[in-house]
Amino acid sequence: MPDPQALLRDVFGFDGFRPGQEEIVSAVTSGHNVLAIMPTGGGKSLCFQLPAMLREGVTVVISPLIALMRDQVRGLQEAGVCAGALTSGNTPEETEAVWQALERRDLKLLYLAPERLAGSGAVSMLRRIGVSLIAVDEAHCVSQWGHDFRPDYLRIGELRRALNVPLAAFTATADQETRVEIVQKLFDGAAPETFLHGFDRPNIHLAFAAKNNPRAQILSYAAARRGQSGIVYCGTRAKTEALAKALGDEGHNACAYHGGMEAEDRRIVETRFAREDGLIVVATVAFGMGVDKPDIRWVAHADLPKSIEAYYQEIGRAGRDGAPAETMTLFGPDDIRLRRSQIDEGLAPPERRAADHGRLNALLGLAEALTCRRQVLLGYFGETAAPCGHCDLCETPPETFDGTTAVRMALSAILRTEEWFGAGHLIDILTGSTTEKIRARGHDQLPTFGVGKDYDKRQWGAIFRQMMGHDLVRPDPDRHGALRMTEAARPILRGEASITLGKEAISRAATRTPAVK
Ligand code: ADP
Ligand code: ZN
Numbered sequence: 348m349p350d351p352q353a354l355l356r357d358v359f360g361f362d363g364f365r366p367g368q369e370e371i372v373s374a375v376t377s378g379h380n381v382l383a384i385m386p387t388g389g390g391k392s393l394c395f396q397l398p399a400m401l402r403e404g405v406t407v408v409i410s411p412l413i414a415l416m417r418d419q420v421r422g423l424q425e426a427g428v429c430a431g432a433l434t435s436g437n438t439p440e441e442t443e444a445v446w447q448a449l450e451r452r453d454l455k456l457l458y459l460a461p462e463r464l465a466g467s468g469a470v471s472m473l474r475r476i477g478v479s480l481i482a483v484d485e486a487h488c489v490s491q492w493g494h495d496f497r498p499d500y501l502r503i504g505e506l507r508r509a510l511n512v513p514l515a516a517f518t519a520t521a522d523q524e525t526r527v528e529i530v531q532k533l534f535d536g537a538a539p540e541t542f543l544h545g546f547d548r549p550n551i552h553l554a555f556a557a558k559n560n561p562r563a564q565i566l567s568y569a570a571a572r573r574g575q576s577g578i579v580y581c582g583t584r585a586k587t588e589a590l591a592k593a594l595g596d597e598g599h600n601a602c603a604y605h606g607g608m609e610a611e612d613r614r615i616v617e618t619r620f621a622r623e624d625g626l627i628v629v630a631t632v633a634f635g636m637g638v639d640k641p642d643i644r645w646v647a648h649a650d651l652p653k654s655i656e657a658y659y660q661e662i663g664r665a666g667r668d669g670a671p672a673e674t675m676t677l678f679g680p681d682d683i684r685l686r687r688s689q690i691d692e693g694l695a696p697p698e699r700r701a702a703d704h705g706r707l708n709a710l711l712g713l714a715e716a717l718t719c720r721r722q723v724l725l726g727y728f729g730e731t732a733a734p735c736g737h738c739d740l741c742e743t744p745p746e747t748f749d750g751t752t753a754v755r756m757a758l759s760a761i762l763r764t765e766e767w768f769g770a771g772h773l774i775d776i777l778t779g780s781t782t783e784k785i786r787a788r789g790h791d792q793l794p795t796f797g798v799g800k801d802y803d804k805r806q807w808g809a810i811f812r813q814m815m816g817h818d819l820v821r822p823d824p825d826r827h828g829a830l831r832m833t834e835a836a837r838p839i840l841r842g843e844a845s846i847t848l849g850k851e852a853i854s855r856a857a858t859r860t861p862a863v864k
Contacts, residue, residue, distance in 0.1 A: 351376070354400055355393075358426045360699045362632075362653065363660040365390045366728065367544040371515075375480070376401045380539035381515040382486070382529060386729030389546070391517040392419060395482035398515070399456045400428060404479030405449070408458045411485050411497055416458040423456060432458035449476050461488075461499035470509045478510050483533060486516035490528045493520070504533050514539070519729075546659075546728045550666045551674055553720045554739035555713070557809065558679035561649050562593060568647055568675055569599055574625040575644035580661055582650035582685065584631055590649060591629040600626050606633035635661065641668040647675045651682035653689070654706035655713060655727055678714045680770060680808070683707075683815045688824045708818050715816035717745050717849055750848030751839060753802065753810050754819065758832055758840050760795045761820065764788075766831040769822070773830065774799075774807040813848050 351372055355361050364372070368390055371383045375398040385391050396419075399406035410416045413434045423430035431445035431454055448454040457476070463469055481503070487493050489500040507514045516533050518525070530536060556564065565579055579594075581587045584605040594601035600623070604616045613633075620626050621640055628634060632652075646665045652658040658676065666672025690703045709727050716723045719734035719741050726732075734741050760773045775782050776790050779797025790796060799807060811830075814820050819836035822828040838844035 349401060351397060351401065354397060358400070358428060359393065359397075360426075360695060360702070361393075362657050365393075365656055366546040366659060366663070367542060368394055370544075371542050372397050374540050374542070375482075375513075375515045378402075378480075378513045380513050380534055380537070381542065382526070382534075382539045383515065383517050383542040384526070385517065385519060385542075385544070386546075387519045388729035389519075391484070391519075394517065395480075395484075395515055396423065396428070396456065399480065399482070402479050404477040405454055406456050406480040406482055407473060407478050408456055408482045408484060409461055409464075409500075409503060410458060410483075411461060411488050411495070411500075413460060415484075416460070420456075420458055428455055429453045430456040430458070432460075433463055434458070434460040435462065452477070461497050461502070464499055464502040464506060470506060473506070473510060479512055481507055481510070481512060481514045483514065483516040486518040486529050486533065487520040487525050489532045490520075490525045492528070493525060501532060504535060507533065508535070546725055546730055547721065547732065548663060548666065549735070549737065550669055551662060551672050552737055552739075553662070553724070554673070554675045555720070556675060556677055557812065558677040558682065561677055562590065564677060565590060565647055565649050566593060566597055568645075569594055569601075569627060570597065572645050572673070573599070576620070576623075576625055576640065576642060577627045577645040577647065578634065578643060578661075578664060579627060579629040580634075580646070580648045580650070580652070581629060581631060582682070586649065587629045587631055591627075594627055594629065601629060602626070604628050604630035604634045606631060632657065632661070635664055638664055639667070640664075642670070643667070643672065644670075645673045645675075647677075649677055651676065651678040651686060651714070652710065653686055654703070655710040655724070656706065658710055658713070659724065659728075676714065678711075680812045680815055683711065683812070684822045684828055687822060688828075691824050704818075711816040711818070715813050715849065716740060717747055717847065746850040747847045748850045749845060750810065750813070751845040753799065753848070754814060754836075754839055754846055755842075756795065756799050757807075757810060757814060758819070758836055760793070760799075761830055761832055762840075763793050763795050764790065766823070767826060767829050769828050769830060770808065770811040774804050774811070777807055778802070778804060810848065817846065819846075 367385060371381065371394040374381050375395060383394060395406065395408060413436045416432045416434060417436065420430045420432045429448055431448055433442065433445055483503055488495045488497040490496060514533060516529055530538060579590060581590060584607050587603040587605050591601045591603040602616055604613060616628060620628050643665045646662050652661055662674040665674055686707050690700055713720060713723050720738040721735040722732050756777060757773065760776050772784060775785055776793060776796055777799030779800055781791055785791050818833055820830040821833055823831045839846055
């Protein structure tokens with residue numbers, strides 16, 4: 348059987364499961380009856396698409412919205428998965444193609460509009476084609492008291508009995524009544540394995556910090572947690588070894604772990620980590636898949652992870668025992684540059700690259716958040732929550748300021764130099780520093796030269812980092828990382844939108860009070 352992680356990566360282009368997905372995929376793949384309740388946007392479709400690929404035979408997907416079905420089928424086909432739909436929206440050619448794929452026994456997923464179940468031949472047709480799983484999207488449509496009631500959904504129970512195969516039902520509607528009704532109507536009252544996971548891990552404290560001296564920052568973080576088991580995630584193999592050594596020199600019990608090590612050496616680290624108390628593993632993302640140590644007390648990122656999903660998965664390794672655990676993620680402009688160029692230089696097709704940039708943006712939005720971090724994180728996964736009181740931003744609400752003027756100054760410096768320079772040189776222009784390079788290029792003659800003297804270089808550094816975090820500017824790998832303006836910046840430049848920035852990084856670095864309103 349193919350490896351779910353490999354399919355996740357190769358077919359869907361995701362670097363990890365979202366909260367709850369792995370358990371659901373595993374239950375559905377093993378043929379259990381499943382009821383999964385996940386918030387909208389949480390990633391339900393993967394929970395039946397992946398098992399469909401892992402199982403023998405055809406998975407029938409019943410879904411109420413033709414447009415949605417067509418989208419999913421198209422997405423799967425583009426990823427090289429044999430999928431088709433039988434709906435009233437089909438052209439005769441599409442229907443013919445589905446039948447041919449069924450004849451060849453190639454089809455893995457057959458999307459079916461519920462109306463199709465009403466026809467007399469439906470059940471015998473499905474019996475013939477070797478259905479091994481029924482997946483029901485928007486399962487609450489079976490509820491007679493709900494807004495979305497679809498009478499044809501009532502036939503699904505019948506179909507399950509007739510085919511005698513496992514059924515997996517998915518919905519975002521979590522209320523008790525609806526759940527009971529789904530169990531009665533789809534599973535004849537026999538309780539399915541039920542997944543109702545919120546994404547929140549309330550015992551985990553969340554914090555981010557601007558990276559200035561990562562080695563010193565990690566050392567002091569570990570020093571404050573001496574004797575506790577922790578993981579430090581690093582972006583490169585070399586860094587894991589250097590940091591593990593630095594921690595060792597400070598008297599910590601620490602070791603490195605990365606994919607370039609001998610399998611035997613990796614296994615030794617895994618075993619030691621599981622058995623010893625207070626070991627710090629300094630690792631790349633290669634460490635974690637098999638780690639199920641319940642009492643990891645802290646997870647620190649010496650470098651920014653590559654997506655919000657990866658972040659969630661990595662911090663989620665802390666505090667599985669439910670006892671308090673802490674996390675801290677360092678991030679800086681170099682991280683953003685690195686992650687962007689990894690995406691741009693990768694081999695993924697353009698749409699996937701755009702999606703990867705989007706997932707990175709979501710993480711940067713979290714890093715630069717100005718309100719409860721947990722709220723922002725859960726919001727991304729489709730959950731609404733009250734401010735948590737247990738994150739760095741709830742504990743110390745950041746001071747903010749209207750950064751519109753500063754951002755417009757920076758954008759103007761970028762445009763006046765035709766998007767050919769990086770933050771360092773742009774900051775020299777804004778602060779009116781007459782360096783060699785400034786003089787050589789005649790940039791001291793620009794109208795923007797020296798207009799930003801109200802902030803010093805460190806303050807401008809924080810402003811540029813936040814601009815990158817808001818995806819207003821992006822480094823262009825074809826221009827040695829020169830910053831270029833994105834579409835998102837235009838309304839600010841035109842004076843049609845304003846932007847609030849965090850002052851914390853700025854005032855902390857301040858040598859004098861900047862004149863900000
Ligand atoms: P739902 O049906 O629960 O509303 P979808 O299945 O449409 O959600 O997924 C919502 C979004 O999340 C989609 O854009 C999908 O590509 C993305 N997604 C799902 N699983 C993952 C994952 N493991 N990593 C990254 N993105 C994911
Ligand atoms: Zn909070």
